[in-house]
Amino acid sequence: MTNPDISIMVCTYNRAGMLRDALRSLYDLQTAGEFTYEVLVVDNNSSDDTPAAIAAAATESTSTLRCVRETKPGVAAARNRGVREARGEWIAFFDDDQIADPNWLLELRRGASEHNSRVVGGAVHLLLPENCTRDLHPFCRMLLGESRWSETPQPYDDHINPGAGNLLVEKSVFAEVGVFNEALRRGEDTDLYRRTRAAGMAAWYLPKAIIHHMTPDLRLEDAYLHKLSRSMGEGVNDYEWNDRGPLVATAIWLAKAARAVGLYWPKLQWACVTGNHEAAVGLRCQLVLSAGHFWQGWARLRQRLSGPRTKVPTTAVASRPLA
Known part of the structure; x- marks a missing residue:
């Protein structure tokens, strides 16, 4: 042909x-x-x-x-x-x-x-x-x-x-x-x-x-979903730092941490109390993503404050994770 x-x-x-x-x-x-x-x-x-x-x-x-x-x-x-x-x-x-x-x-x-x-x-x-x-x-x-x-x-x-x-x-x-x-x-x-x-x-x-x-x-298990969530959170944070700059990225980082504590955590508690299992699974994943985003941002911020001696690896560009 x-x-x-x-x-x-x-x-x-x-x-x-x-x-x-x-x-x-x-x-x-x-x-x-x-x-x-x-x-x-x-x-x-x-x-x-x-x-x-x-x-x-x-x-x-x-x-x-x-x-x-x-x-x-x-x-x-x-x-x-x-x-x-x-x-x-x-x-x-x-x-x-x-x-x-x-x-x-x-x-x-x-x-x-x-x-x-x-x-x-x-x-x-x-x-x-x-x-x-x-x-x-x-x-x-x-x-x-x-x-x-x-x-x-x-x-x-x-x-x-x-x-x-x-x-x-x-x-x-x-x-x-x-x-x-x-x-x-x-x-x-x-x-x-x-x-x-x-x-x-x-x-x-x-x-x-x-x-x-x-x-x-296997892909429906909590451990697998949490792994995807954390990786995506890290990738989103990397994109924000690389594409939007440290000041904007830090502001977004703080806002998303506040959203996790003030919104996702209370909603998770309510889902657990009311027995809404699937909502609880989704909210836990959102919290795991937020944790990945937070700790990657924290590492970036520490690098920024301490100078070039500490290098934070770039994990990804923000994207849907490959499942």
């Missing part, structure tokens, strides 16, 4: 089981004859049976499926390798723990054309275990990766940004704004979006371009 119109990039690391289902959902996507696509898997040096899963998928798929191996650790490095290897004029980013709706890619490509946009993203719905009857708190759903911002297409803005699990980008964009920042442990997709926005590129959210995020029981 000649070079495809779109390269679907799937970066993966030690998730062979989930990867099999993710790739199966990409075998026969709807195109309405409007474009061609390939699936490019970037194996980020997995140590499980990921290579065997990819090889099996390559024999099963009706579309072109190929693999490259990136030994440098980190999702940003894997994505950058995929950008270099992609043969399509457009790159669709897709994660190894997702299931694509059959019309997912068609909706992204049509939306890009309709809105004359070089960057578009879609909706992320949670795929909960079959036996799950929980009515998850909205904050927990956000932590687990859900993004259902609107029922109609709308441009992204400073507060709502696309994630790299459901994103279509014209490949030429990377030549203009640069590739993913490999110095960031997470939030590299938000960092890229901010650079495209600064370059005057309007990005659009398309609610009908749907992927389903696999959410096994």
Whole structure:
């Protein structure tokens, strides 16, 4: 086949089981004859049976499926390798723990054309275990990766940004704004979006371009949710210091600490008294996020007061955590 119109990039690391289902959902996507696509898997040096899963998928798929191996650790490095290897004029980013709706890619490509946009993203719905009857708190759903911002297409803005699990980008964009920042442990997709926005590129959210995020029981446990919450709090604080400066960041830091003590803590106590379990879980996560934000801000402030002798590592750019 000649070079495809779109390269679907799937970066993966030690998730062979989930990867099999993710790739199966990409075998026969709807195109309405409007474009061609390939699936490019970037194996980020997995140590499980990921290579065997990819090889099996390559024999099963009706579309072109190929693999490259990136030994440098980190999702940003894997994505950058995929950008270099992609043969399509457009790159669709897709994660190894997702299931694509059959019309997912068609909706992204049509939306890009309709809105004359070089960057578009879609909706992320949670795929909960079959036996799950929980009515998850909205904050927990956000932590687990859900993004259902609107029922109609709308441009992204400073507060709502696309994630790299459901994103279509014209490949030429990377030549203009640069590739993913490999110095960031997470939030590299938000960092890229901010650079495209600064370059005057309007990005659009398309609610009908749907992927389903696999959410096994392990990810519903409190310990997992708290880990995501703390990491996100640290990342938000880093963004505030790096992007808004020490004075504004310190003011925000104090305000958010006061909100945690004056709002989240009393609401948590009330949820516990009234037996509202899911509200209590969500509020505890908000408090854990606030704690991560507070202690990262405290470390930043100490660094500021003590001079350059103490270095505080940047954990992330503020973003939805990868669940």
